[in-house]
Amino acid sequence: xxxxxxxxxxxxxxxxxxxxxxxxxxxxxxxxxxxxxxxxxxxxxxxxxxxxxxxxxxxxxxxxxxxxxxxxxxxxxxxxxxxxxxxxxxxxxxxxxxxxxxxxxxxxxxxxxxxxxxxxxxxxxxxxxxxxxxxxxxxxxxxxxxxxxxxxxxxxxxxxxxxxxxxxxxxxxxxxxxxxxxxxxxxxxxxxxxxxxxxxxxxxxxxxxxxxxxxxxxxxxxxxxxxxxxxxxxxx
Numbered sequence: 001x002x003x004x005x006x007x008x009x010x011x012x013x014x015x016x017x018x019x020x021x022x023x024x025x026x027x028x029x030x031x032x033x034x035x036x037x038x039x040x041x042x043x044x045x046x047x048x049x050x051x052x053x054x055x056x057x058x059x060x061x062x063x064x065x066x067x068x069x070x071x072x073x074x075x076x077x078x079x080x081x082x083x084x085x086x087x088x089x090x091x092x093x094x095x096x097x098x099x100x101x102x103x104x105x106x107x108x109x110x111x112x113x114x115x116x117x118x119x120x121x122x123x124x125x126x127x128x129x130x131x132x133x134x135x136x137x138x139x140x141x142x143x144x145x146x147x148x149x150x151x152x153x154x155x156x157x158x159x160x161x162x163x164x165x166x167x168x169x170x171x172x173x174x175x176x177x178x179x180x181x182x183x184x185x186x187x188x189x190x191x192x193x194x195x196x197x198x199x200x201x202x203x204x205x206x207x208x209x210x211x212x213x214x215x216x217x218x219x220x221x222x223x224x225x226x227x228x229x230x231x232x233x234x235x236x
Contacts, residue, residue: 001230003049004085004125005033006057006077007096010195012136013051031195032140032202033096033130039207040222040231047230050090054097057084067120073110075117078129082121092228093118096130102166104216107133111220126228133217136198137177138162141184142213146204151189158184163214208235 007013014031034049041047059067059080070076078095085093095114099107111131118127132139141147141162144155152158159165159180167174172182181198190197210218211234225231 001045001047001091002089003037003047003092003094003230004081004088004090005037005049005051005094005096005130006054006081006084007031007033007051007130008054008098011198012096013053014195014199016051029195030199032136032198033094035199035202036205036207037094037225037230039202039205040225042230042232045230050088052084054081057081059083071113071117071120073113075113075115075120078114078117078127079121082118082125082127085125086122090125092128092230093125094128094130096136098135099131099133099217100135102134102164104133107131107217128221128224128228130221131217132221133163133214134166135177137181138165139210139214139218140198140201140205141165141177141180142218143201143205143209145206145209146201147184147188149204150200152184152187154187157187161213163216 005013010031012031012033014029014034016028037049054077057080063083071079074097081093081095099110101107111129114129141158144158147155147158165175165177165180167176169176172179185197190200211222219234222234226233
């Protein structure tokens, strides 16, 4: 099954053509989302994942004219991603964005915008919305056992309800999930850059644990992956 994932940057979706000094070849480096998809997929369903940045995918002038009024918010970019996925003969397209809010109602509004964008596109690829609430780091903070595995001794610094953790993004002392993650990473044995740290945490994380800690956004994403046919359904 061919899957197109579209996200903001390398922390989430990795990047292509990185030089491996040990192997002396160019390789693709995954983001945490690729690691998560491997954990969710059915053993009987092989997947081929291609990643693209949201900034790379835009509606053509012709498509903009044909689809006025354009869907609001992330919906416009989701529509463009559906066109790209259909043109590339992908089976599934996953649109990933941070909700950037801990508020349930605002999360549902953002989710609806993306859903509308998908619905206005061509038929073919099955759509999946990956919309972490409050931010992608909320999902990465969700599994306490994963953090113990990467060497974090004081797990009390992790938020009890990571979907509702929030604070000023420009204040490193706040409890914005980004800063909660950075503090936990600093106190653990994680090494490397932000992408590598996120990948390592996700490699130790279990979907059920994330779903229990993030029952709104992660459970929704998991259900949509199952509906697309490549993932096992969430366990009750």
